[in-house]
Amino acid sequence: MLFTQLLAQxxxxxxxxxxxxxxxxxxGSALSIADVLAVLYGQVMHFDPTNPSSETRDRFILSKGHxxxxxxxxxxxxxxxxxxxxxxxxDDFSWLMNHISHKVPGVEFSTxxxxxxxxxxxxxxxxxxxxxxxxxxxxxxxxxxxxxxxNWEALMFAxxxxxxxxxxxIDYNKLQSLNSVANTLGLEPFVDKxxxxxxxxxxxxxxxxxxxxxxxxxxxxxxPTVIVAHTTKGKGVSFMENKVEWHYKNPNDEQLTKALAxxxxxxx
Amino acid sequence: MRNAFIEELVAAAENNENIALVxxxxxxxxxxxxxxxxxxxxxxxGVAEQNMMGLAAGLASEGFHVFVYSIAxxxxxxxxxxxxxxxxxxxLSVTVVAVGGGLAYGNLGYSHHAVQDYALMRVxxxxxxxxxGDPMEVRACMRYLINNPQPSYLRLxxxxxxxIHADVPEVSPGKWLHIHESEKSDRTYLTTGATLHLANxxxxxxxxxxxxxxxxxxxxxxxxxxxxxRQIENFSAIVTIEDHLMDGGFGSWLxxxxxxxxxxxxxxKIKALxxxxxGMVAKQSTLNxxxxxxxxxxCV
Numbered sequence: 001m002l003f004t005q006l007l008a009q010x011x012x013x014x015x016x017x018x019x020x021x022x023x024x025x026x027x028g029s030a031l032s033i034a035d036v037l038a039v040l041y042g043q044v045m046h047f048d049p050t051n052p053s054s055e056t057r058d059r060f061i062l063s064k065g066h067x068x069x070x071x072x073x074x075x076x077x078x079x080x081x082x083x084x085x086x087x088x089x090x091d092d093f094s095w096l097m098n099h100i101s102h103k104v105p106g107v108e109f110s111t112x113x114x115x116x117x118x119x120x121x122x123x124x125x126x127x128x129x130x131x132x133x134x135x136x137x138x139x140x141x142x143x144x145x146x147x148x149x150x151n152w153e154a155l156m157f158a159x160x161x162x163x164x165x166x167x168x169x170i171d172y173n174k175l176q177s178l179n180s181v182a183n184t185l186g187l188e189p190f191v192d193k194x195x196x197x198x199x200x201x202x203x204x205x206x207x208x209x210x211x212x213x214x215x216x217x218x219x220x221x222x223x224p225t226v227i228v229a230h231t232t233k234g235k236g237v238s239f240m241e242n243k244v245e246w247h248y249k250n251p252n253d254e255q256l257t258k259a260l261a262x263x264x265x266x267x268x
Numbered sequence: 269m270r271n272a273f274i275e276e277l278v279a280a281a282e283n284n285e286n287i288a289l290v291x292x293x294x295x296x297x298x299x300x301x302x303x304x305x306x307x308x309x310x311x312x313x314g315v316a317e318q319n320m321m322g323l324a325a326g327l328a329s330e331g332f333h334v335f336v337y338s339i340a341x342x343x344x345x346x347x348x349x350x351x352x353x354x355x356x357x358x359x360l361s362v363t364v365v366a367v368g369g370g371l372a373y374g375n376l377g378y379s380h381h382a383v384q385d386y387a388l389m390r391v392x393x394x395x396x397x398x399x400x401g402d403p404m405e406v407r408a409c410m411r412y413l414i415n416n417p418q419p420s421y422l423r424l425x426x427x428x429x430x431x432i433h434a435d436v437p438e439v440s441p442g443k444w445l446h447i448h449e450s451e452k453s454d455r456t457y458l459t460t461g462a463t464l465h466l467a468n469x470x471x472x473x474x475x476x477x478x479x480x481x482x483x484x485x486x487x488x489x490x491x492x493x494x495x496x497x498r499q500i501e502n503f504s505a506i507v508t509i510e511d512h513l514m515d516g517g518f519g520s521w522l523x524x525x526x527x528x529x530x531x532x533x534x535x536x537k538i539k540a541l542x543x544x545x546x547g548m549v550a551k552q553s554t555l556n557x558x559x560x561x562x563x564x565x566x567c568v
């Protein structure tokens with residue numbers, strides 16, 4: 001098994017155990033982005049596990065802050081936070097709150113309200129540009145989040161200012177909180193819209209590590225990069241895949257056992 | 269006030285390469301000196317305030333002190349959640365600068381009236397409000413903010429406000445600035461923001477008020493409420509003046525700060541804009557008068 005596939009599997013397992021213990025929501029959203037995170041942290045991004053705020057690190061912002069368990073799991077797996085900490089997820093006053101928190105080492109920015117991560121990332125890229133540094137900023141967004149006008153404001157700004165050190169990844173799992181994206185506020189023709197805004201757009205299978213690696217490593221000339229990652233909400237656990245209810249539910253003991261066993265089989 | 273602001277900003281930016289200016293496609297005739305001198309640190313975000321405030325926070329997270337300049341409601345209410353979540357919660361060095369505080373843009377209508385902005389800013393736990401009363405206080409506030417970068421809100425009038433102070437005063441958060449002291453009386457007016465000159469006119473021209481003192485408080489916040497009771501104690505009567513609604517305003521803030529010492533409450537009277545000005549359109553002096561900020565109404 002490839003290192004990044006092993007990492008993705010561990011991210012999913014940790015995430016399931018965390019939401020099970022904390023009786024928390026949003027497992028579907030976390031499973032959806034496990035592969036993106038595994039490739040980003042396993043192969044693409046530069047960071048120093050012994051110094052989470054190293055000046056030259058690449059910056060990662062989770063704009064869909066509700067999928068935080070996937071990021072906390074990743075940070076623990078790559079050594080940015082102790083694995084023991086994951087057990088405190090959702091506890092009163094824990095660092096690891098139920099939306100991504102900047103109080104956790106390795107986390108740049110707290111989100112939870114959608115539409116905040118991309119403008120913030122644009123500011124980081126402007127800072128890098130003003131100081132002639134080369135680190136990149138990656139912002140991971142949800143598809144439903146693209147309903148927010150602030151994201152389109154940010155894309156317009158990023159393209160106008162030719163912010164080529166910015167990569168936005170959109171987790172296009174096609175499900176929102178109540179219904180499908182298509183039945184809520186349709187994004188199609190999505191890729192055409194992003195191209196029309198002046199972005200360099202890559203359309204990939206968001207669970208294919210080679211495709212993700214190629215797109216995440218790409219840097220366009222004088223343009224921000226946007227990766228439309230086609231994903232499955234709840235990916236890896238058959239009974240969670242493509243089900244709106246797993247935006248809210250947490251697995252009981254039996255469901256957890258079944259889910260963890262499925263993850264073993266798929267990647268055996 | 270806006271000229272004093274830009275002069276101070278340009279002077280500070282000469283020595284501090286972390287100072288940046290972001291505008292929301294506004295600032296004609298004001299921001300050009302900064303843009304010309306420091307093009308790498310000047311950004312026009314266009315007419316897109318949410319992105320404007322979000323990117324300002326992003327810049328600040330990398331060590332910049334970002335001044336975000338626009339008119340009245342645009343850098344405040346239009347992007348209130350970005351100020352709350354991105355700037356205030358993360359304790360980032362972003363100074364929101366609103367020009368046209370109060371009813372300075374009276375004829376432009378309700379969209380351009382800033383009479384609820386204190387109410388928005390003073391409920392953010394890390395936000396320092398800077399509401400200078402004249403160009404000298406603008407300079408004092410700017411110097412304080414540049415030396416103490418933090419989430420902050422600078423509320424400017426427009427242009428042409430008279431100088432009340434002869435020199436740039438020393439200011440610090442929560443501290444009353446004694447402008448005119450009467451030895452014969454322990455009663456004072458206390459102003460914040462552009463109403464300073466109204467209060468100054470009262471104590472210098474009204475014979476019945478010649479024994480009254482005058483103080484201003486250009487820097488205040490949730491965090492310095494605890495400092496107020498001790499200063500209120502020095503006076504038997506305090507009349508606050510502000511060009512903001514009473515609801516959520518400066519006088520209400522002072523009253524709340526005195527609650528811990530209930531005997532102080534009757535000493536405080538609030539002179540603020542009547543809410544009937546919301547939706548009225550006229551020049552600033554007319555609207556201020558309609559709202560109750562006339563010499564007659566302010567006399568006690």
